[in-house]
Amino acid sequence: MTHVITGACIGAKHKELSCTEICPMNCIHGTASDEIFYIDPEECIDCGACVPACPREAIFPEGKVPEKWQGFVQINADYFKNKK
């Protein structure tokens, strides 16, 4: 299990870095050209600290991602392929 950043983050990423700041594993990443931040599913310990820190309510546990954002589970995981 991991937590997932969803489409609600789009447009907010560059203003709000609160999730990346509070994550104890420092496993939330993103570059200036990315639409959102991404959670590395291999590093995430599922603590949920990022959930209340997100002002956009864009972060969910993998098992509770709303239907319309389901695609972001794979998007988060795919982001880290070939990056490490």
Next chain:
Amino acid sequence: MATNLNPRTYRIVGTQRQIDERETPHPRADRGELGERIRLGRKNRHSSDALRRTIVANRDIVKERAVNPQRTPVSDPAAMARTIKEAARFFGAAVVGITHLDQAYVYSHRAKDDGNGNKAGDPIKLTHKYAICMGFAGDFERYMACNSMISAAEYEMGHRQEMLGTSLLATFIRELGYPAQTHGHGGYVLNPIPLAVNAGLGELGRHGMLIHEEYGSRLHLSVVTTDLPLAVDEPVDMGVEEVCKVCMKCAQTCPTYSIPFGDKVVVNGVEKWAIDVDSCYKGRITAGGEFMVCLICTTSCCYHKRSSWWHTLAGWMLIRIPIPLRTLYIKPLLFLDDLIWGKKPWLQMQWMGYDNAPSPVTCSIPGCIAKHKPLEQKPLHKVPKKTIK
């Protein structure tokens, strides 16, 4: 060779030769040069006294000794409890209490082989009547270097001291002629925390650990279970219930968000504050890049203070205030605690060549703009509004 030494208590007046170890008393006694009586006396490891046998004869402290068949009769369990507590303190425990062994806190099955023929998965049968609960205190300052090699060294050294003291107490009880089993680092078949609460060592805190009025949570807990007749202690009221309701410093500082802000919940038939064990454990194992001990909740606890008259006085007054009024007393104290010790107590220090200054986080993702920070610099979690009382 140093030539300018000039100690006041001896004076070098000639040429010195190195001493042959064989000239020292023990080897001479072993060779019989000091007489047959001394040679035999040197070999003798027997004593009529249980404490003497425990300290002198039992050099191999880890090995479980057999129970002495000559049982010391116990006519006064209260007096024996006092003796056992004094022995525990002598063996290094900072605090000790005794309670009945509640089977609810004995594990049902073993997780690993114990080296004495019991295999992983075997049911646990522990029928001892009493649990002697001990707490071995860590060093205040080195704990304050939390999440570093300094605090990790202190924490692990505490395990070593706890193993020694616990093993010696069990040996002492066996030498008195009663069965005893150690439950310490690397060999628990029970949960020591509720037993320690029942034995009056302290109270259960929001962070899921025992809080002692003087040492806070920097205690390594261990237990010796036995059938030696003992008087038992009662749980204590230190005011932790009221303090933990309003303090929440541990919940705010826990990097892995594992400590609840909310009310108690029922877990396995017990109503208590319940931490997220998995995220705590996973964070602790991997957050530092290697096995580490976080200890941030321990040091952020407002009971974690140096031994001092003002700390003792604050606790002394708290338990004398009627329960409904305690919050009025606690809130100003917590304000002062934040003011003096900080919202996130932590000390930067150098010790034995180590420096616990936080290391910058290196990110493996090219071009990453995230605000990565070491645990020491993580922001506090906000207290949810609905839990503020």
